[in-house]
Amino acid sequence: MNDTTTEPEADLPAAPPASAYFIEDRQDPEETHTLSVLVDNEPGVLARVIGLFSGRGYNIESLTVSETQHEQHLSRITIVTKGTRDVLEQIKNQLDRMVCVHRVTDLTMIARSRKEEKPLERELALIKVSGSGQERIEALRIADAFRAEVVDATTGHFIFQITGRTNKIEQFIAIMQPMGLVEVCRTGSAAMCRGPEAM
Amino acid sequence: MPEEMTGAEMVLKALADQGVEHIFGYPGGAVLPIYDEIFQQDKVQHILVRHEQGAGHAAEGYARATGKAGVVLVTSGPGATNMVTPLTDAMMDSVPLVCISGQVPTHLIGNDAFQECDTVGITRPCTKHNWLVKDVNELARILHEAFYVATTGRPGPVVVDIPKDVQFATGTYQGPNDVRRGHTGYHPAGKGSAEAIRRAVALMAEAKRPILYTGGGIVNSGPRASQLLRELVAATGFPITSTLLGLGAYPASGENWLGMLGMHGTYEANMAMHDCDLMICIGARFDDRITGRTDAFSPGSRKIHVDVDASSINKNIRADVPIVGDATQVMEDMLLVWRKEVGKPKKAALADWWDEINRWRGRNSLAYTPSDNVIMPQHAIQRLYAATKDLDVYITTEVGQHQMWAAQFYGFEEPNRWMTSGGLGTMGYGLPAAMGVQVAFPDSLVIDIAGDASVLMTMQEMSTAVQHQLPIKIFVLNNQYMGMVRQWQQLLHGNRISHSYVESLPDFVKLAEAYGCVGVRAEHPGDLDGAIDEMIKVKKPVIFDCRVANLENCFPMIPSGKAHNEMILPAEASDEGAAAESFAGGKALV
């Protein structure tokens, strides 16, 4: 089941005959959407999903996966992708027709339909900063302002753990850059719709 | 009832339980336990091919003719990689195939063992789904699910990769009805939305210039779909055209038939597509060979698109009324609503449209210059058609000009009688496909309309045909060129005929004899009918070397990247300079 496009969009009563001309002339803007894909957790399932994106030339900006329903062996894949409206619809339909896919949910569409800007999205990053002296103190001060936690330290380094929206993490990394940043590891986005209902 | 047996026994038991009567295969180390079981039973008959690709296309032909899944058995490594072309072909043309491959024993997987390859990895993008079986107790369930996935929804190929130790291991067999399916999220579409169907019929009732554009999805949906399509045409009075793969769903002799559409479709079909005000697409997918330039595709029409695969809708062309559903069920509902709300065809409202169509028909876009000295390829197909149309006949093809001429000049009256490689365009498809059809229908006449270049790609299967007494007829339109390649080079590449002339073709008659078949040759128009009769009468495989005009080109043609109303008709094409000019823009496209 594809929550948002099982019946591809029909906006009838039909508009006046639409020319296919406009499809190519129209330079549709690209949008970034977050999809949640529920799949059977079986060997090769991630390769299938990734292969679909690379094989058909779709973008993956972030991808996270983990088994979320152990009894049913279902994994939840969160994909942040970018494309025109038409491409996004194709991506959802192509995912949806895969045998191992249970459900494709476009969290961005749902958020929009509720007049929210975005779905709830969080990412975790580990950031290693090496150095000493003034820079080191400054790094710690900024980490504190970002509510990043120190999870490992010696007199020569810190590892910060930071969670939050992707752009907060981007910002944190940018600031840390001149302060001895040597290594970054990020999980990619985990996302969910706001509100009491389950997906 | 659950039974204990080995994995190899399970394979044969599952095949028998699925009603499989024939499998196409080639043995090797990793499938020897299965071959051992084949030897000890007689429910499933094995057809030994000469190359795994041959097995794949034979199974495709079998599937297309019968509507059942075609089954292939190959060994690991090269056996599996040789199946990549037929699997991709079946994926593109939605053919139900179940390919069982052997794999090295589980403990060797990943070790670069002898004849190991990552079969599920290699075939992932060219199958609907695939499985590596690691536990013998999962084997029966997976095999039954494989048949279910291959044959339901939009049909397609699947691969079940079975390591050799799993074939030897003992486990519990479950029958098709005992198994719980693994993929509970797989739900093929059935009925279309009633609301959308009602809206579609409302548009159909209002249309002044409607056209039905149908495809292979109708054939795949089963014989009832073709029946319903005929009823729909009769009830609405609409003109109908079809893709290459949909030929036969509506009879070529039918009054409302406009011929095939697309790159080499008829003038009337393409013009009607371009100028219509309502397009009802059922089981076709707006492929680039159909649409030409998408920004100039049928600019004034609303589009209803019925497809069992939601991803085919709005992929290339936006649909105003999308209907996700099985063609049979959707047409059934459409007809009910039409009969209730509209009733009879609106003859008067469509009269102007039909007048226009008849004017287009008057252009006679399939015309060619006949000859008394040399056999024109179109003429050869017309004579073949005349000689065989009243027989119980199946036609397969290779890929090239001969394929397009077959589609244009052979009239198909029924579905499942025409097998050609459409989506992938696989040279070498037709000969083994014919073999597969002949296995399913041993007493029918099965003809591969072939090209001299294509047929050599799988020629070795003539040996299979001889071994299994499959009297297929290979009707080679021998123009001594890769005609279709040469045609593009003439029209798009400054007449530089680069490597499309086949310098040293074999003597096809001698080749036939070498295989133990019969060779027939026709060199002059006067020989043709007699030679065709001889071919039909022989109860053995035949290679027919039909020497045709070497430089004939296939028209009409919409150069790729052009619109439907910019097609090149045969008369216009004779001025090569002008043709080259008008084709120039399409060069970059395939």
Ligand SMILES: Cc1ncc(C[n+]2csc(CCOP(=O)(O)OP(=O)(O)O)c2C)c(N)n1
């Ligand atoms: C396996 C494969 N390789 C290459 C092509 C490209 N191709 C398309 S048609 C063609 C020539 C076919 O020649 P022939 O079989 O003699 O048919 P003709 O066009 O002369 O009727 C070629 C090379 C293809 N379709 N398939």
Ligand SMILES: [Mg+2]
């Ligand atoms: Mg040729």
